[in-house]
Amino acid sequence: MPSSPNRIENTSPGTSFGLFWRRWISDPKGIGAVAPSSPGLTRRMAREVVLRAGEVVVELGPGTGTVTQALIKAGIPEDRLILVELDPEMHAFLVGKFPKALVLQGNAAELDEILPPRWRGRVSAVVSSLPLLSIPMDVRRRIADAVFQVLAPKGHLIQFTYSPFSPLRNAVPDLKSERTGFAAFNLPPATIWRYTTGGDGGKARPRPAAS
Ligand SMILES: C[S@@+](CC[C@H](N)C(=O)[O-])C[C@H]1O[C@@H](n2cnc3c(N)ncnc32)[C@H](O)[C@@H]1O
Structure with missing residues (x-):
């Protein structure tokens, strides 16, 4: 039986790796990593x-859903996950792999616009694998502003990076940054950052104009 365009039935790890490499060859900067995230990092x-x-x-x-799988394994129900992926092929793969999650194809910088309105201000955490080091500071x-527009008052942003420095330093004036982990055996080794703001979920801050 033919698959629908948004359902990909073969979701074996081999398929994930193949997809990752194929997308990396076509857009290395957009993917921003040389390998899927390791189990230690996720x-x-x-x-x-x-x-x-x-x-x-x-x-x-x-991407290929390595962090998504770790979140589910850690006890987050799949139907309480909203995934935002820019790449159409990765998006289609994720729709097939996580049928109970809401998988949106879109740009993280527009999260406050693409998130269904009922979830705005009701997001416990945003977990990001975005390649921030290859994304211009503006x-x-x-992205940071959109994230803090939708986070719940006690919500926080989790981001990994290959740099020893925070990829969001100087990005948001009242951002509190905390280094919470280091995955030495990831390729390359990665640092995990946890970000919070003053506690209003960022809703008090006006959204900057589009550049
Ligand atoms: C480092 S890779 C994902 C790694 C993932 N943990 C894995 O193991 O497959 C980064 C992902 O971010 C996606 N991406 C890049 N820029 C984006 C944006 N502005 N909005 C949403 N997704 C984006 C890329 O398409 C890619 O799938």
């Missing part, structure tokens, strides 16, 4: 997430 990211009653978890740049600012 486990460390997932343990930073606490889902509160009546809220959801948003994942940005899920776009990083827009």
Whole structure:
């Protein structure tokens, strides 16, 4: 029976790797990593997430779904996950792999516009694999702003990076940054950052104009 365009039935790890490499060859900067995230990194990211009653978890740049799987393994129900992936082929793959999650194809910088309105301000955590180091600083600012527009008051942003420095330093004035983990055996080794703002979920801050 033919598959629908959004359902990909073969979701074996081999398929994930093949997809990752294929997309990396076609757009290395957009993918921004030389290999899928390692189990050590995804486990460390997932343990930073606490889902509160009546809220959801948003994942940005899920790629082949390695962090998504770790979140589910850590106890986040699949139907409380919203994934935002820019790449159409990765998006179609994720729709097939996580049928109970809401998988949106879109730009993380527009998260506050593409997230269904009922979840705005009801996001416990945003977990990001976005390649921020290859994204210009003004776009990083827009991403951070969009994230803090939708986070719940006690919500936080989890981001990994290959740099020893925070990829969001100087991006948002009142951002509190905390280094929470290091995955030495990831390729390349990765640091995990946890970001919060003053506690209003960023809603008090006016959105910067599009550049
Ligand atoms: C480092 S890779 C994902 C790694 C993932 N943890 C894995 O193991 O497959 C980064 C992902 O972010 C996606 N991406 C890049 N820019 C994006 C954007 N502005 N909005 C949403 N997704 C984006 C890429 O398409 C890619 O799938």
